[in-house]
Amino acid sequence: MKAKIAPSLTRQIAVKIKNPVLVKSSSTADRVAIILREQILSLQEATYMGSEADIAAEVGVSLPTLRQAARMLESEELLTIKPGKGGGYFTRRPTIETAMRSASQFLSSKDLNSNSMFMDVADPIVNQIVIAAVNCEDKGLINELRLFVEGQLANSKNSKLSPDYSFQISADLITMLAQMSHNILLELFARILWDEISVSHTAGTFEENQQVKLSNYSTRLNLAKAVLAKDKEKALRAWGERSKFLRSCPKRGFDLTRNRNIA
Numbered sequence: 001m002k003a004k005i006a007p008s009l010t011r012q013i014a015v016k017i018k019n020p021v022l023v024k025s026s027s028t029a030d031r032v033a034i035i036l037r038e039q040i041l042s043l044q045e046a047t048y049m050g051s052e053a054d055i056a057a058e059v060g061v062s063l064p065t066l067r068q069a070a071r072m073l074e075s076e077e078l079l080t081i082k083p084g085k086g087g088g089y090f091t092r093r094p095t096i097e098t099a100m101r102s103a104s105q106f107l108s109s110k111d112l113n114s115n116s117m118f119m120d121v122a123d124p125i126v127n128q129i130v131i132a133a134v135n136c137e138d139k140g141l142i143n144e145l146r147l148f149v150e151g152q153l154a155n156s157k158n159s160k161l162s163p164d165y166s167f168q169i170s171a172d173l174i175t176m177l178a179q180m181s182h183n184i185l186l187e188l189f190a191r192i193l194w195d196e197i198s199v200s201h202t203a204g205t206f207e208e209n210q211q212v213k214l215s216n217y218s219t220r221l222n223l224a225k226a227v228l229a230k231d232k233e234k235a236l237r238a239w240g241e242r243s244k245f246l247r248s249c250p251k252r253g254f255d256l257t258r259n260r261n262i263a
Helices: 009-018 028-041 052-059 063-075 096-107 115-134 139-154 163-180 184-196 206-228 232-252
Strands: 048-050 079-082 088-091 197-201 254-258
Touching: 028 052, 028 063, 048 052, 052 063, 052 088, 063 079, 096 184, 115 163, 115 184, 115 206, 115 232, 139 163, 139 206, 163 184, 163 206, 206 232
Parallel strands: none
Antiparallel strands: 048 088, 079 088, 197 254
């Protein structure tokens, strides 16, 4: 069934054109996208909005202008355009990966000033994730965590994994715990934070690199084991120890940088 475009849509576009605060340097296509975005988000996913010609007529803009707006919404994963008979515009909902990409693009233009600054933001979020993960009753996710712990125990602490890859494994754990929280906001915030950063390091000695890797391994494993045991206090202490380790990384020749994958 076709979703009816708001009758006042053309008037809304005209009003926004007159409002310098809202539109400033926006084109007509931008303004159409704003109005259609609001309409899409008020509807269920996969709702049929109408044909291209029908929507252009109802909105009161040319087909080229509507297509420009539609391309914007398509790139945001808010709109599906199906050509041919039975086609038209259908509402869509973006994935968490889309939200992460958008946030990461914004963060990539910023600088992470220090490990401490990052951890000051991360700590309260991860504390909430840990508490929720301890209380998780999802058997599938609990089994994934169990397999993660078993895999870690099966690997010798003296394995040949590079420190960089060791940090990537830690990022996988944070993502797993965030999924266990069953809180989309916590998962989104955690994945944005850990998606945006990576670890850089100076040329330390083999012994120094090994020590960082071992500390990373032990604090990561202790956190995973405590959550698996459903021991909230122990899990929070384990994260506290891990946070101290991450804050100490610069003294050990490692630092957080913009880009990818650490936890």
